[in-house]
Amino acid sequence: MKTKFNKNGFEYELLCHHVDVAAIYLQKKNGHVRYEVWRLRKYKNDYMEHIKAGDIQPPSTCEWGMYGWTFMTEEAAREKYNELINNALS
Secondary structure: OOOEEEEOOEEEEEEEEEOOOEEEEEEEEOOEEEEEEEEOOEOOOOEOOOEOOOOEOOOOHHHEOOOEEEEOOHHHHHHHHHHHHHHHHO
């Protein structure tokens, strides 16, 4: 799992993750900070040269609200993160 990467002009840094369930990424751009929570999924097959089977599959734009959420505070992001973990473990 990548701990730091850039995408669409945003810088991402992994803050925490629960294996195969959820992750929180710090998202930064132009001095603005947000937090993204992802419901984790993995690619089943290799895709092109840079994606390998088992890599984390980020949510697409149309999957936002089902596999990804954006929060303005870390506290709110952690609430969603904990909800996903609790649901997965129950």
